[in-house]
Amino acid sequence: MALSFIKDPRIYQIVTLSGLLAFGWTAHAFEIDPVQFAAIVLASCATQWLGSILIAIRPDFKSPLITSLSLTLLLRADAVWPLAAAAAIAIGSKFALRLGGKHVFNPANIGIVAMVLFTDAAWTSPGQWGTAVWFAALLAGAGLFVTYRSARFDVPLVFLGVYAALVFARALWLGDPMAIPLLRLENGALILFAFFMISDPKTSPDGAIARAAFAGGAAVLAYLMIFHFYITDGLFYSLALMCIARPLLEWIDPAPHYRWGDPVAPLGGIRKQKQSKTNSVHPVPAE
């Protein structure tokens, strides 16, 4: 029992995200009110509880907590209600929008997209993280660990690899100094998105090839939206679009669904993967 509790990668995720939030608060990087945070947690847990009752399962509050932390880190509003609404939409979507036994959208992602796209009450602050390299590295390290635990080590690497390749290629083509692509990649929100949002095993495909296509596709979409269409929230839209396309990817490359606490990839496998980035040797988690 105790062991299975520790095996659940969500514990690590909650700890890491809480640490980031605490850092953001003390370093004054994030402007979010404790009342807003409380409202997000309350709304997401209440929605989780309600949804669980409706489909008659035991409510688990780890997922809504992670969603709450992600929303707190990435979404901003003047009032309290838009954040609470984002949390309710995020968790509600898990119960309402399902396909093939999985929820369609990444909860925090769809909460953000819905509020930014359909209301005038919330916004994201992609630049607010600052570009201190060490901070991004810290995030990445912590993120790697979290995703390794949840057997989705490849998603952030593929996503960041493809995105970075595109950003660098653009700079090379334009003849820009490398400081420009580096500035864009040293963005805390980007790293957080890669390691804590898109890597969610419940909303990324289970097959390794499908997963690589999912992460790579999101990177290409995000790059196009941000650099060619100047859509500042392109990062979040790209994931929502890939989630819509996900059933197709899963149909092409079917695999058993991931469950929290499934065995993780052995370390050797991960090393191998690091070298060849996008190959498909990632072990499929056992059902």
Place this chain on the structure above:
Amino acid sequence: MNRSLRKSLFAAASAIAAITVTGGAVAFCGFYVGKADTKLFNKASKVAIMRDGERTVITMANDFQGELTEFATVIPVPVVLEEEQIHVTENAILDHLDAYTAPRLVEYFDEDPCMVYDRMEMMAAPSSVALEDGAKLRKRDSLGVTIEAEYTVGEYDIQILSADQSDGLATWLKQNGYKLPEGAEETLESYIKQGTKFFVAKVNLEEQTATGLKYLRPLQIAFESPKFMLPIRLGTLNADGKQELFAFMLTRTGRVETTNYRTVKLPTGMDIPTYVKNDFGSFYKSMFEQQVEKENERAVFLEYAWDMNWCDPCAADPLSQDELRELGVYWIGGGDKPGIMPRRPMPQARNVFVTRLHISYDAEHFPEDLMFKETNDRSNYQGRYVLRHAYKGDAQCEAAEQYRANLPKRFESEAQTLANLTGWDIDDIREDMNEAGQPFEEPKKDSWWKLLWGNDAKDG
């Protein structure tokens, strides 16, 4: 010396800069209040940007100080501009916008501690408007440079160039008397590949003489583009040291921030020693430099974010409808009553939100152009610093005793605040405070029996 060859290449924000000629005089009502406007900073550029959807109007102040024949500017623009999209306006409007959004010093006077506390604060300032126009053409060039259009607008001769190759453009510019800084070709290349056009302006001396002005007026351009940005890269090339940029954003929805750099609110609302009143400028400069340092020289600073309908306290009146329209705010009607100084939101909301950003930049810390985003944030923010004058009267009561006993503690905390904000030496601050009547030693307490019978007991 070949004068035409000494024309220097300025770019966007750098050419486009603060004017000190027609400063809007500040009319104070009530107690004195100071403001820290852009004139404090050398080499400061002022740019106002109206942005609504893809509609953009950029107003660029021109602080060029040298011979007018030597003025030349190259500004990357996203599209070829028609003559009607270019305009020349008055400095006074930008000065007014500067004054309205400037960080402010407010002053409170403690009431008699034996009475109920009360507060006071004050501020005010003026406004103005203007208009102008030009001519048209189109050419081609062997260097791959196309003169898309040529106009004379106000005192400026303007060409809109497009180019296939940066070396062609560089050669063209050199042939036409522009001095290109090192690294300009690479930067021009990057802009060309992104489909950017170039807005090139020089002074038309005849037209300039006709204006009867000794300075150059701000240039304005209006266009539609999904890119919400300000090109600063060319400007950093020929700069020695850092440049200061003030960007005033006029939007419909809310506050503007940068997406590729961190936007930071400056510390505000602090009580600082009263002697700062005599030199608010150097206080503000030191504080700003300190904050720049603290953010590793990589942050954009928010100095003001407010609904244009009101202000509290007002460093200057909100801009008039006419002034706002002149700056590109197309969604409001012109013509309004002057002389109002609203402290509260006016009922006929104009839906204009102003954001004042202050950037101290160089190529090393700001390698990329400034990319902006309009947020839905309508919460008000202002740089505001408070002077709190101690009650000087001869109050006699228990509360007054306590009040006086607490003053040194209060002064000390003001000294600490000032030292933290500016990096000034705390001992110097204490000394200055002592001299200015904010002493740190506890006042001698009267004996309780003195309070009981008074020391002016009359015989009788």
